[in-house]
Amino acid sequence: MTGGGHAVIAALRDALGPRALLSGDAVGARYCSDASLTGSCLPRAVLRPDTVEAVAAALRICNAAGQSVVPQGGLTGLAGGANPRADDIALSLERFAGVEEIDEASGTMTVRAGTVLESAQSVAAAAGFLLPIDLGARGSCQIGGIVATNAGGIRVLRHGQTRENVLGLEVVLADGTVITSLNKAVKNNTGYDLRQLFIGSEGTLGVVTRAVLRLRPAPAACHTALCALRSYGHVVELLKRAQAALPGLSAFEVMWESYVRFNEEAERIRHFVDRPSLTVLLEQQGAEEDAHRFEAFLADALEEELIGDALIAQSQKERDSFWAVREGHQMDRLLPGLINLDVSMAIGRLGDFAETCGQRLARRFPDAHISFYGHLADGNLHVAVSVPTSTDQAAAEVSRITYELVRQRGGSISAEHGIGTLKRPYLGYSRSAAEIELMRRMKTALDPNGILNPGKVI
Amino acid sequence: MTGGGHAVIAALRDALGPRALLSGDAVGARYCSDASLTGSCLPRAVLRPDTVEAVAAALRICNAAGQSVVPQGGLTGLAGGANPRADDIALSLERFAGVEEIDEASGTMTVRAGTVLESAQSVAAAAGFLLPIDLGARGSCQIGGIVATNAGGIRVLRHGQTRENVLGLEVVLADGTVITSLNKAVKNNTGYDLRQLFIGSEGTLGVVTRAVLRLRPAPAACHTALCALRSYGHVVELLKRAQAALPGLSAFEVMWESYVRFNEEAERIRHFVDRPSLTVLLEQQGAEEDAHRFEAFLADALEEELIGDALIAQSQKERDSFWAVREGHQMDRLLPGLINLDVSMAIGRLGDFAETCGQRLARRFPDAHISFYGHLADGNLHVAVSVPTSTDQAAAEVSRITYELVRQRGGSISAEHGIGTLKRPYLGYSRSAAEIELMRRMKTALDPNGILNPGKVI
Numbered sequence: 021m022t023g024g025g026h027a028v029i030a031a032l033r034d035a036l037g038p039r040a041l042l043s044g045d046a047v048g049a050r051y052c053s054d055a056s057l058t059g060s061c062l063p064r065a066v067l068r069p070d071t072v073e074a075v076a077a078a079l080r081i082c083n084a085a086g087q088s089v090v091p092q093g094g095l096t097g098l099a100g101g102a103n104p105r106a107d108d109i110a111l112s113l114e115r116f117a118g119v120e121e122i123d124e125a126s127g128t129m130t131v132r133a134g135t136v137l138e139s140a141q142s143v144a145a146a147a148g149f150l151l152p153i154d155l156g157a158r159g160s161c162q163i164g165g166i167v168a169t170n171a172g173g174i175r176v177l178r179h180g181q182t183r184e185n186v187l188g189l190e191v192v193l194a195d196g197t198v199i200t201s202l203n204k205a206v207k208n209n210t211g212y213d214l215r216q217l218f219i220g221s222e223g224t225l226g227v228v229t230r231a232v233l234r235l236r237p238a239p240a241a242c243h244t245a246l247c248a249l250r251s252y253g254h255v256v257e258l259l260k261r262a263q264a265a266l267p268g269l270s271a272f273e274v275m276w277e278s279y280v281r282f283n284e285e286a287e288r289i290r291h292f293v294d295r296p297s298l299t300v301l302l303e304q305q306g307a308e309e310d311a312h313r314f315e316a317f318l319a320d321a322l323e324e325e326l327i328g329d330a331l332i333a334q335s336q337k338e339r340d341s342f343w344a345v346r347e348g349h350q351m352d353r354l355l356p357g358l359i360n361l362d363v364s365m366a367i368g369r370l371g372d373f374a375e376t377c378g379q380r381l382a383r384r385f386p387d388a389h390i391s392f393y394g395h396l397a398d399g400n401l402h403v404a405v406s407v408p409t410s411t412d413q414a415a416a417e418v419s420r421i422t423y424e425l426v427r428q429r430g431g432s433i434s435a436e437h438g439i440g441t442l443k444r445p446y447l448g449y450s451r452s453a454a455e456i457e458l459m460r461r462m463k464t465a466l467d468p469n470g471i472l473n474p475g476k477v478i
Numbered sequence: 479m480t481g482g483g484h485a486v487i488a489a490l491r492d493a494l495g496p497r498a499l500l501s502g503d504a505v506g507a508r509y510c511s512d513a514s515l516t517g518s519c520l521p522r523a524v525l526r527p528d529t530v531e532a533v534a535a536a537l538r539i540c541n542a543a544g545q546s547v548v549p550q551g552g553l554t555g556l557a558g559g560a561n562p563r564a565d566d567i568a569l570s571l572e573r574f575a576g577v578e579e580i581d582e583a584s585g586t587m588t589v590r591a592g593t594v595l596e597s598a599q600s601v602a603a604a605a606g607f608l609l610p611i612d613l614g615a616r617g618s619c620q621i622g623g624i625v626a627t628n629a630g631g632i633r634v635l636r637h638g639q640t641r642e643n644v645l646g647l648e649v650v651l652a653d654g655t656v657i658t659s660l661n662k663a664v665k666n667n668t669g670y671d672l673r674q675l676f677i678g679s680e681g682t683l684g685v686v687t688r689a690v691l692r693l694r695p696a697p698a699a700c701h702t703a704l705c706a707l708r709s710y711g712h713v714v715e716l717l718k719r720a721q722a723a724l725p726g727l728s729a730f731e732v733m734w735e736s737y738v739r740f741n742e743e744a745e746r747i748r749h750f751v752d753r754p755s756l757t758v759l760l761e762q763q764g765a766e767e768d769a770h771r772f773e774a775f776l777a778d779a780l781e782e783e784l785i786g787d788a789l790i791a792q793s794q795k796e797r798d799s800f801w802a803v804r805e806g807h808q809m810d811r812l813l814p815g816l817i818n819l820d821v822s823m824a825i826g827r828l829g830d831f832a833e834t835c836g837q838r839l840a841r842r843f844p845d846a847h848i849s850f851y852g853h854l855a856d857g858n859l860h861v862a863v864s865v866p867t868s869t870d871q872a873a874a875e876v877s878r879i880t881y882e883l884v885r886q887r888g889g890s891i892s893a894e895h896g897i898g899t900l901k902r903p904y905l906g907y908s909r910s911a912a913e914i915e916l917m918r919r920m921k922t923a924l925d926p927n928g929i930l931n932p933g934k935v936i
Contacts, residue, residue, distance in 0.1 A: 125714045125826030126857065127721070172665050181665060184642055197912050205822035205857030207630050207639060207893035209678055210901075210908040211935050212917045216674030220667055237722030256583045263585070264695030267725040267764050306725050313767075364663035368583030399584065399663030435665035443668075450668040454655050458924075459670045465923035466916075477669050 025107075028085045029065055032109075035077045040115070042066040051110050052103070054095045055157070056442060059103030063090065063110040070115040072190065072198060072229045079227065079471075080196030082109065088474050091223035093165025094136065096157035098360060099440025101169065101222045101476050108474075111227060113164045119143045120230070126204045127235045128187060133164030133228050140233075149235035152179030156347065164228040170220030172436030177397040178270040178305065179236060181436075182219065188232030189215040193225075194467040202232050217466070222438050223473040225466045239268070239305035243314040244339045247321070248296035248329040252371025255298055258326055259367070259397055265317050268306035272397045273346050275299045276374060279391035279404070286350035289341050292329055300327075300396075301346050346393070348404075355389060357410030359418050361403040365431025370394075370401050377425050381405060384421060385414070400435040423449045439477045447478065483565075486543045487523055490567075493535045498573070500524040509568050510561070512553045513615070514900060517561030521548065521568040528573040530648065530656060530687045537685065537929075538654030540567065546932050549681035551623025552594065554615035556818060557898025559627065559680045559934050566932075569685060571622045577601045578688070584662045585693045586645060591622030591686050598691075607693035610637030614805065622686040628678030630894030635855040636728040636763065637694060639894075640677065646690030647673040651683075652925040660690050675924070680896050681931040683924045697726070697763035701772040702797045705779070706754035706787040710829025713756055716784055717825070717855060723775050726764035730855045731804050733757045734832060737849035737862070744808035747799050750787055758785075758854075759804050804851070806862075813847060815868030817876050819861040823889025828852075828859050835883050839863060842879060843872070858893040881907045897935045905936065 033041050042048075043065040051066050053059030067089075069075045082089050090104040092112045104110050117134035122143065129151065131140050137151075138158040144151040153166060155173030165171075167189065171182045179185065188202040191214075201214055218226045249255050255274055262269050280299050284290055292299070304314055318330045333339035352358055365373065374392045381390050385407050394401035403422055407414040423433045427449040434443050434450075447456060459478050463470070491499050500506075501523040509524050511517030525547075527533045540547050548562040550570045562568050575592035580601065587609065589598050595609075596616040602609040611624060613631030623629075625647065629640045637643065646660040649672075659672055676684045707713050713732055720727050738757050742748055750757070762772055776788045791797035810816055823831065832850045839848050843865050852859035861880055865872040881891045885907040892901055892908070905914060917936050921928075 123824055123826060124718070126824045127718070128824075170667055170671070172667075176664065180638075180642065183671070184638065193916070197916075199912050199916055200910065201913060203890065204824040205890060205893065206634065207822050207853070207856045207858045208890040208908075209628055209630075209892045209894055209896050210890045211897055211905055211914070212683075212920055213628070213641070213674060213678050214913060214916055216671060217920075220671050225670075237718070240722075260582070260585070260695070264698075265765070307723070307771075309771075313765075364665050366581055366584045366586075366662040368581060395665070398665045400665045430660075432661065432663060432666040432668045434667045435663065436667055438667045439669055447669055450666075452658065454657050455659060455672060456669070458651070458655075458657055458672055461923050462670055462675075462920075465919050 024085065025064060028081065028087045031081050032065070032067060032078055035081060036067065036069055036074050040068050040070065040074060042068065050095065051092065054097040054100060054102045056098045056100050058100045058442060061104055061106045063104035063108045064106065066110045066112055068112050068115045072192065075192045075227055075229055076196040076198050078111065079192055079194060083195045083469055083471050086469055086471065088471050090473050091168065091227050093162035093168065094157065094160040096161040097165065097169060097438065097440060099434070099438045100442045101438055101440030103441060105475070113162065113229070116229065122147045123204060128204045129233045129235055130202060130230060131163050131233060132230055133162060135163045137161050137163065137166060144235050145238065148238055150238045151233060152185055152236050153182055153233070163231055167219055167228045167231050168221065168223050169438045172398070172400065174271060176395060177272060185234045186215055186219055186231050187234055189218060189228065190230040191218045191226040191228055194469065194472050199226070202230065204232055222440060222477050224463060224477050225472065241308045241310065242303060242305050242339070243311055244301070244303045244333040244342055245314070245318055246291050246331045246342050247300045247302060247327040248292050249298040249300060249327055250296065252298065254326055255300060255396065256367060258300060258321060261321070262302060262317065266304045266313065268304040268310060270305045271301060271303035273301040274394060274396040275346060276392040279348070279393045280345060282389065282391060283345045283348045283350065286354055287344050289345065291331055291345070296328060301342055351404060355406035357406065359405045359407070359415050361419065361422050362435050362437045363401055363403065363422065363426045363431055363433055364399040364435035365426065365429050367396065367399050369429045369431070370396070370399065373425055373429055374401065377403060377422055380421050380425070381418060384417065398435065419446065426450065441476055444477065483522065486539065486545045489539050490523070490525060490536055493539060494525065494527055494532050498526050498528065498532060500526065508553065509550065509570070512555040512558060512560045514556045514558050516558045516900060519562055519564045521562035521566050522564065524568045524570055526570050526573045530650065533650045533685055533687055534654040534656050536569065537650055537652060541653045541927055541929050544927055544929065546929050548931050549626065549685045551620035551626065552615065552618040554619040555623065555627060555896065555898060557892070557896045558900045559896055559898030561899060563933070571620065571687070574687065580605045581662060586662045587691045587693055588660060588688060589621050589691060590688055591620060593621045595619050595621065595624060602693050603696065606696055608696045609691060610643055610694050611640055611691070621689055625677055625686045625689050626679065626681050627896045630853070630856065630858065632729060634853060635730060643692045644673055644677055644689050645692055647676060647686065648688040649676045649684040649686055652927065652930050660688065662690055675920070680898065680935050682921060682935050683930065699766045699768065700761060700763050701769055702759070702761045702791040702800055703772070703776055704749055704789045704800050705758040705760055705776070705785040706750050707756040707758060707785055708754065710756065712784055713758060713854065714825060716758060716779060719779070720760060720775065724762045724771065726762040726768060728763040729759060729761035731759040732852060732854040733804060734850040737806070737851045738803060740847065740849060741803045741806045741808065744812055745802050747803065749789055749803070754786060759800055809862060813864035815864065817863045817865070817873050819877065819880050820893050820895040821859055821861065821880065821884045821889055821891055822857040822893035823884065823887050825854065825857050827887045827889070828854070828857065831883055831887055832859065835861060835880055838879050838883070839876060842875065856893065877904065884908065899934055902935065
């Protein structure tokens, strides 16, 4: 560490107190990497402030010294966006946690950045509400990271992404300025909507400290079905009809055959005797009486041969077995080094994309396990590829082949995971030079010394 | 006009052609003001480009010359945001109009900025879709202005504001750079979400040229009721229950007694014999069969005395008569100089706000007609005040009294109308110095010469 580096650490310890700063051997290995497991550096120090003022003081000191800072939440990201370099200081909000308020009339929750999603969900549920943000990592991801990455997840179709569920936000800028906009109303057109700058900016423009989140009424019932389809065209038509007929439609997940086969075998389940080329998991939330509408919708689709078969979950256990195949929790264990890509494009193009991408990948990696699944209504497809004797080079090649096809179809190389470090080389596949230049302009305006999460996104 | 001014006009005429430039006597009075009727200056010239390249060329020339530009859409705004000054050049997108594409699989429409909302709605309807953006000015407001002001309107409760319905955007920056991000997928986390910079920035950061808008399935049926309530507490409880019980809830409009009385008399209608202190217009969109659910919901609310009475529209004519009272189309005619304010805050605070605001205004203007109504589910209240012998000073005083109470309750002085010029003196009532300073930083980053809509917003 340089003399300047020591001086910064000393100044931070003075300002924040010794409990809020870990350095040397006290820095645990968990601060090295997000869930992509691609980070290998211990940061120079870890800051763990427990007030907004302490976050502001820390950033003031770091900004003045040109010390780079990597904001960290629950470290569940998949794009390397929270991985520090050896010279960085990590800034974890884990000690600034908890729900500060539920406003029942407005249907909002004011929550600190370090709060784990699942605990915020529980507080909402206890008050009779649904916190509409939900994703697989709910047990460890934190609200700050969710906002910073504009997390998607399994309820976007019904309730929107994180962006649509953040009504108010508090952020600390690189220079320590605290921007407090804890608005609770759905409508607020008083000047530029500053929230939007920070949501999805992956910690490069400011550090989220608190958020006002929208809550929804807790649904009374949930109806779930698994449908067998012959072609992608049928899937698109089923989606269109479901959106029109089922006002409580909350999931429309599509899975290609190889994905279902792998996960049914892993879970020792078999839903359809003849495994269809495409399977759709359909779900609606609403009242008990909505079961009729759901069943009638499926009966019509069967009669018109839009779907070949359908199974309606008769119990929570059956529902869980449908979702177990969709969530594929065994994949990472059974296919070590699994490459998970996350793309989006116009819905009409996804069918051809999956077919072409599957062929190209199979040609290059004949022994690979290749499968596709995704949140179709959001135009979002996941590509899961397991290459035997997986190497970094193979991963890069899978990315390049896939993203090249995304580029040709005018799609996005990141639907929900963000850019981080891992997708940064490919940003130009989905963004024009003018767009990237405008992103740089914003970065320079908000963080002129470039201390916030350098090397990420752009 | 200065020599430099003449040179700019000449350069613009050369670059865009004579049909795209009006100057001198050819500049019509309609380019003077938006619907607030507060603008009185003819602009130096009016540009009417009919291609994106022409918009870019115009801005390049104006930026190099330091010539200020006021983007104009349908001129239906109420905040003076499109009013030119004598030295400004107006930039109207009226000749760049039309729907370019409907993507049925993605459920999107690609539309040019100069398209009138109603005509875009018709194109969507002809393809079996609903364009979810709707507001009273639909017959003349244009898509570019709608995006630039993040317009609200009557479908926000169900489908969100304009911001939530813009998937892709094309914008020309002050220096003529074209930023084309015509994304169609709901999810796209590839770097900063540049759309958000421009939506609601009122033409001060860039000029919108095209947008990709989300479409929704056209609803098969609509059920509408008028409910009589005793207290604001009952209104909040009714809202909470309606959100939980009616998945197709599409309007929850609340009207205070003096608003209903005025408009029922103006329309020669009488809905409830005993006019209640609060009236709620409740509407759901969905299938025909959803009528049962709607009726059962109202029956329960009656039985529990949450509402005192309810009328369910039995025909389109009855529905229209409910909405006629809510929309109050006669007010502007019968109350010349009517002052329309538009505020938002936490829903639990709106009842006390309306009561206190009504008292304060009545004390200061004993002869005024004062009424309140709004989109309650969005936290959005309109304050309509008619002061006999109305003057600019009276209007300013009404604003000051109202906004002062908004400030005390942590609310917003503009829920949907924007800031423009008229609300600019009060921006600090709803935004902190740090927020306004950050807005300035964005303005400087995107429009360093300050040519875009100067004097608006900040």
